[in-house]
Amino acid sequence: MSPRDWLLDDSPATLTQANLGRAWRMTTALLRNPLAVAGILIVLLLLATALFAPWIAPESPVGQNLRTRLLPPSAEHWMGTDELGRDIFSRVVYGSRITLMIVALVAVISAPLGLIIGAVAGYFGGWVDRVLMGVTDIFLSLPKLILALAFVAALGPGIENAIIAIAITAWPAYARIARAETLTFRNSEYIQAVRLVGGSHARIIFRHVLPLCTSSMIVRVTLDMAGIILTAAGLGFLGLGAQPPLPEWGAMISRGRTFILDQWWVATMPGFAIILVSLGFCFLGDGLRDVLDPKQGSEK
Amino acid sequence: MTIPAISLKDVDISYGDTRVVRDVSFDVALGESFALVGESGSGKSTVLKAIAGLAPEWTGEISVLGKSRGHGMDRAFSENCQMVFQDPYASLHPRKTIDTVLNEPLAIHGIGRRSEKVIEMLAAVGLDRRFRFRFPHQLSGGQRQRVAIARALMLEPRVMLLDEPTSALDVSVQAEILNLLKRLRREQGLTYLMVTHNLPVVSFMCDRMAVMNKGRIVEIAPKTALYDGGFADPYSRELYAASGGNPGAEPDMVAPATKDPA
Helix, strand or coil, X not given: CCHHHHHHCCCCCCHHHHHHHHHHHHHHHXXXXXXXXXXXXXXXXXXXXXXXXXXXXXXXXXXXXXHHCCCCCCCCCCCCECCCCCEHHHHHHHHHHHHHHHHHHHHHHHHHHHHHHHHHHHHHCHHHHHHHHHHXXXXXXXXXXXXXXXXXXXXXXXHXXXXXXXXXXXXXXXXXXXXXXXXXXXXXXXXXXXHHCCCCHHHHHHHHHHHHHHHHHHXXXXXXXXXXXXXXXXXXXXXXXXXXXXXXXXXXXXXXHHHCCCCCHHHHHHHHHHHHHHHHHHHHHHHHHHHHCCCHHHHC | CCCCXXXXXXXXXXXXXXXXXXXXXXXXXXXXXXXXXXCCCCCHHHHHHHHHCCCCCEEEEEEECCEECCCCCCHHHHHHEEEECCCCCCCCCCCCCHHHHHHHHHHHCCCCCHHHXXXXXXXXXXXXXXXCCCCHHHCCHHHHHHHHHHHHHXXXXXXXXXXXXXXXXXXXXXXXXXXXXXXXXXXXXXXXXXXXXXXXXXXXXXXXXXXXXXXXXXXXXXXXHHHHCCCCCHHHHHHHHHCCCCHHHCXXXXXXXXXXXX
């Protein structure tokens, strides 16, 4: 029996085989979507760049050389140099680490937070729902960047505070989605059946409600990655995110703004990086939505 | 006098401000199979939900196996009384394998030897072992309903509440499930309280029935009333006539296609 047959066996012999089979079906479905594949490649490229930055970058991201300042793109400096003579390509490569860290930390903080708040609100309903959704509404009604600005202003500029600020502004949207999703099945018979066999509320929320919310959450987070990168870049641009000399893409654009008419490459190259990575996450998110849609399983 | 398996006394049930069931009283003896019949909206499923604890807004007295039940959920109750839902497509979690679904009641109640128990139960409800690690979407409606019955039986309850367990299934599959339920009741000495609007099902499965109309029980009649039309209440007679009368005269209607493996 080939590994493929083993994975697609419709009578799996163990739980592991059943789960692997499901994962295999999803992966193949994802790989059939060309845009999703493009997204995966871009995200993998970002991961690889971040991981191997010291080997990829030809120069140090912070080493200055005033004799080579503001050189246009050439064979020696693929993306040119900035006002302190630093190789922009090297800075963009190292900047991928910062971007990846921002995206990962924001996702790790805000997605579970929103998921749990939304699921609890949707599952219990009543006053729990009103209180939790009231708080969510307050956060939602404030513009994201302004709220992040306020947090950074209060906590002080810096990359960690920018991450916390973005995470705090990102969770309400997830809470809303998780709540809406939970409402659609909180009275369903499979949830009632667990209550009937004596399952506690915590068990129902964590074992039964959350797994059904996660797929739409993964999709939403992936699609939001672009927004998170842009918010981080925006904070960097305003000088409230990563501080010099950290090669954060938004901060790099901000520095390049001064020379944008004569030395266009200084601001444009990190801009391209932001666009490419945002696009990659969007493609991946779209592909995941087609695969992870909760109804997809029952249609096949 | 022995303790009745299920006893309802002057039970009123409401959803919010609307009172849907009024003044319902009946007893189901241990080992008996009792049916609640009536048209849609007559409140019969609501009675079942109140007994199960899923419709908490009720007044009166409900007791199962001599213990009166509170308004919330409690574990001791769940070991005695379980429910099978109407729609097998909605009663299984879409992301959980059959094995996980059947293991859960055991895990909640801290019962050991789970793997053996799951295998035994699959055999008891006539499901092959190869279904064990499938997801619900890989099963047919009848197979799903077998899983739902298996889940309800995992805690070895003595009272089963059946909410139209066959109405969402094809006729041939209905017969299989009814035969399965009948066999399980015989083998495990279960007490059934079954909601249905299908009188042939009543004559096949049940000993007595309560006819409900607009939230009230209009009559409690023995199964023999289905053969001779001996209903006292005008509404019951109307219901009897509407279903074609004397459904029990053709018991074969339910009996064929008995592919039940055991």
